[in-house]
Amino acid sequence: MISIRIVKREPLPGWARILIPIAAIIVTLILSAIPILIAGGKLWKSYYFLFYGALGTRFNLLETFVKASPLIFTGLAVAFAFRAKFWNIGAEGQLLAGALAATWAGIYFTGVPGFMLLPIVMISGFLAGGLWASIPAILKTKLRVDDVVSTLLLNYVMIHIMGALLFGPLQQPGSSWPRSSEIIEAAKYPMLLSKSRFHLGIPLAFIAVLIILFINKKTIFGYQSKAVGVNIKAAHFGGINTTSVILLTALISGGLAGLAGVGELCAIQYRLIKDISPGYGYSGIVIAMLGNLHPVGVLFSSLFFSVIIVGAQTMSRMTGVPYYIAEVIQGMALMVMLVFLLFTEFRIRVLRK
Amino acid sequence: MIGEILNIAFITGLIGATMRMATPIIFATIGEILVERSGVLNLGIEGIMLMGAMTGFLVTFISGSLWVGVLAAALVGMILALLMAFLSVFLGLSQHVSGLGITLFSSGLAMFIYRLHFGSPVIPPIVQPFTQVAIPLLSKIPVIGPGLFDQYMLTYIALLLIPLISIILYKTKIGLKIRTVGENPLAADTVGVNVNLTRTLCLVAGGALMGTGGAFLTLAHQNMFLIDVIGGRGWVSIAMVIFGNWDPLKGALGAIIFGFLDGLQLRLQGLGFRVAFDIFLMIPYLLTIVVLVGVSRKASVPAGLLKPYRREEKGG
Numbered sequence: 076m077i078s079i080r081i082v083k084r085e086p087l088p089g090w091a092r093i094l095i096p097i098a099a100i101i102v103t104l105i106l107s108a109i110p111i112l113i114a115g116g117k118l119w120k121s122y123y124f125l126f127y128g129a130l131g132t133r134f135n136l137l138e139t140f141v142k143a144s145p146l147i148f149t150g151l152a153v154a155f156a157f158r159a160k161f162w163n164i165g166a167e168g169q170l171l172a173g174a175l176a177a178t179w180a181g182i183y184f185t186g187v188p189g190f191m192l193l194p195i196v197m198i199s200g201f202l203a204g205g206l207w208a209s210i211p212a213i214l215k216t217k218l219r220v221d222d223v224v225s226t227l228l229l230n231y232v233m234i235h236i237m238g239a240l241l242f243g244p245l246q247q248p249g250s251s252w253p254r255s256s257e258i259i260e261a262a263k264y265p266m267l268l269s270k271s272r273f274h275l276g277i278p279l280a281f282i283a284v285l286i287i288l289f290i291n292k293k294t295i296f297g298y299q300s301k302a303v304g305v306n307i308k309a310a311h312f313g314g315i316n317t318t319s320v321i322l323l324t325a326l327i328s329g330g331l332a333g334l335a336g337v338g339e340l341c342a343i344q345y346r347l348i349k350d351i352s353p354g355y356g357y358s359g360i361v362i363a364m365l366g367n368l369h370p371v372g373v374l375f376s377s378l379f380f381s382v383i384i385v386g387a388q389t390m391s392r393m394t395g396v397p398y399y400i401a402e403v404i405q406g407m408a409l410m411v412m413l414v415f416l417l418f419t420e421f422r423i424r425v426l427r428k
Numbered sequence: 429m430i431g432e433i434l435n436i437a438f439i440t441g442l443i444g445a446t447m448r449m450a451t452p453i454i455f456a457t458i459g460e461i462l463v464e465r466s467g468v469l470n471l472g473i474e475g476i477m478l479m480g481a482m483t484g485f486l487v488t489f490i491s492g493s494l495w496v497g498v499l500a501a502a503l504v505g506m507i508l509a510l511l512m513a514f515l516s517v518f519l520g521l522s523q524h525v526s527g528l529g530i531t532l533f534s535s536g537l538a539m540f541i542y543r544l545h546f547g548s549p550v551i552p553p554i555v556q557p558f559t560q561v562a563i564p565l566l567s568k569i570p571v572i573g574p575g576l577f578d579q580y581m582l583t584y585i586a587l588l589l590i591p592l593i594s595i596i597l598y599k600t601k602i603g604l605k606i607r608t609v610g611e612n613p614l615a616a617d618t619v620g621v622n623v624n625l626t627r628t629l630c631l632v633a634g635g636a637l638m639g640t641g642g643a644f645l646t647l648a649h650q651n652m653f654l655i656d657v658i659g660g661r662g663w664v665s666i667a668m669v670i671f672g673n674w675d676p677l678k679g680a681l682g683a684i685i686f687g688f689l690d691g692l693q694l695r696l697q698g699l700g701f702r703v704a705f706d707i708f709l710m711i712p713y714l715l716t717i718v719v720l721v722g723v724s725r726k727a728s729v730p731a732g733l734l735k736p737y738r739r740e741e742k743g744g
Contacts, residue, residue: 080739081518081519081520081738110540113544114540114544162524164528214717214720214721218721218724218725219724219725219727220717220720220721220724221670221720221724223471223524223666224663224666224667224670224720225717225720227660227663227666228660228663228664228667228713228716228717229713229717230660231659231660231663231710231713232710232713232714232717235706235707235709235710235713236706236710237706238705238706238709239705239706239707239710242705242706357532360528360532361529361532364525364529397539397540397543397544398543399536399539399540399543400536400540401536402532402535402536402537402539402540403533403536403537403540404536405532405533405536406529406530406532406533406534406535406536406537407533409525409528409529409532409533410511410515410526410529410530410533413515413519413521413522413525413526413529414515414519414521417519417520417521
């Protein structure tokens with residue numbers, strides 16, 4: 076009889092850890108052929124338009140960066156939280172909280188000098204997202220409420236808070252749609268390149284990657300946050316105040332997600348609408364995993380995802396394959412990456428008895 | 429105003445709406461309890477329900493038979509659960525992440541297949557949905573009769589599942605095996621229970637229930653498929669498992685309380701109350717969190733939950 080076992084393997088060298096995500100992406104792209112073929116798309120034509128749509132022209136390439144910005148923020152948010160084993164599945168709600176606060180500041184803080192408004196808007200968004208994330212962190216540390224469930228449920232609470240405000244106090248006067256007034260000019264992100272939507276939020280996302288990298292590698296808090304994630308009991312006995320570490324981790328994580336919302340509001344929509352996020356918070360989970368919870372990994376997997384999201388629009392238009400293939404590919408990417416990660420630690424053994 | 433709320437027609441209607449809104453949550457909660465008692469947390473639930481909702485609708489639309497649609501939804505739930513089993517049981521990957529992966533993948537897949545078949549119609553296609561079946565005599569009981577006993581067949585099935593799964597879990601040998609695998613997989617293995625097979629079978633059975641719960645939403649509660657048809661009901665079910673302390677009866681009770689709040693919100697809207705719609709929609713989620721705060725401290729989580737089981741194996 077033959078039985079299959081999964082057994083520990085020797086640790087892989089460093090270069091393999093970089094090659095693995097790349098291999099996972101290649102395998103995902105190959106597997107994407109299945110839904111493309113089922114949808115009746117011609118294989119090479121579909122792949123061509125997928126990449127042409129994302130990278131083929133200056134405008135498309137810049138659009139890919141525009142899409143990457145919120146994904147980098149939510150990906151960092153999730154990765155930073157997961158590293159401390161704070162299961163923040165609530166980046167979507169935190170993003171909305173950030174957008175909500177930024178809307179409020181961007182409409183009503185007309186009294187502050189112009190150059191100060193944008194920083195205020197961004198800080199409001201960061202704090203709103205961070206505070207919204209600190210609710211499940213407090214529930215987890217003080218009352219032992221499962222963070223997966225509480226962060227998920229709070230997403231729906233935030234969606235409805237936003238809905239109530241958009242039909243209530245924040246609704247544009249005279250409008251019957253659930254949307255706010257436009258934020259004032261000084262609250263908008265500056266556009267950095269002509270004839271495109273390449274805005275301030277894109278370099279900010281790259282800077283955020285560097286900041287999180289710095290926190291992770293060079294600060295005591297970054298070390299403590301990781302220690303809590305590896306073994307919370309050991310961290311506690313080692314003298315780390317685990318409660319405040321988790322709280323601060325949640326605050327930063329939620330704040331990053333909040334900044335994704337600020338960017339979408341202040342650079343893309345200019346007014347709050349219900350559909351301000353097409354699920355960036357959930358994509359952030361996949362991106363964080365695909366990036367192996369490493370900030371630079373998050374950066375590259377966000378770019379990969381925005382290629383898929385932007386490219387899928389062109390592919391859909393040119394080949395008739397439904398646009399939702401982008402989400403199918405995202406889901407497949409996560410599962411492929413999981414399997415690949417497993418085989419960095421384990422290998423399959425076939426036993427004959 | 430008070431008179432409008434307290435009249436008998438309103439109460440009867442509210443009982444009916446409660447049971448309707450509770451049905452998908454009961455299916456999903458009981459399915460998840462079965463899975464978690466064997467030691468696996470299935471966060472794929474939200475996506476599996478969406479795939480169930482889409483598949484049930486699509487197959488009914490094509491075949492013209494509602495029950496074929498329900499069966500297809502259950503089958504799709506089982507297939508996705510098998511995928512979950514491959515990742516989290518066979519490969520032993522993180523249950524959190526595998527489950528979320530299943531949800532993301534299934535959500536995308538559901539929309540993809542729907543668009544593939546229907547394109548982007550201006551008016552969403554509809555099916556002739558299930559109709560209520562009145563139970564003779566019982567449905568004639570004043571006030572509660574029409575609410576409780578003039579319901580959809582799937583609602584009756586959901587209610588029957590509560591004692592059925594309770595009996596299986598607590599009174600049968602199979603149930604004992606499941607619970608042992610969930611509490612102490614090593615001990616179960618020692619006495620010859622196949623841990624990973626038991627977990628896989630529980631996942632598959634649970635997946636069927638989750639898929640069916642999703643199908644209820646597109647084939648009975650509504651007659652069309654919309655992208656937000658599940659709207660977090662899978663996550664609510666996960667919360668109900670904790671609320672019910674991993675017991676089918678208590679979990680179903682939680683589902684009915686959620687159904688009551690959801691039904692109340694619907695009925696009050698129906699009466700044209702000028703209350704902010706979204707605030708009402710928020711209440712069930714908010715109360716679920718409040719309830720979790722109350723029960724989480726004394727929760728008795730299955731000891732083997734979240735832990736993949738691998739037999740100790742020497743390298744050579």
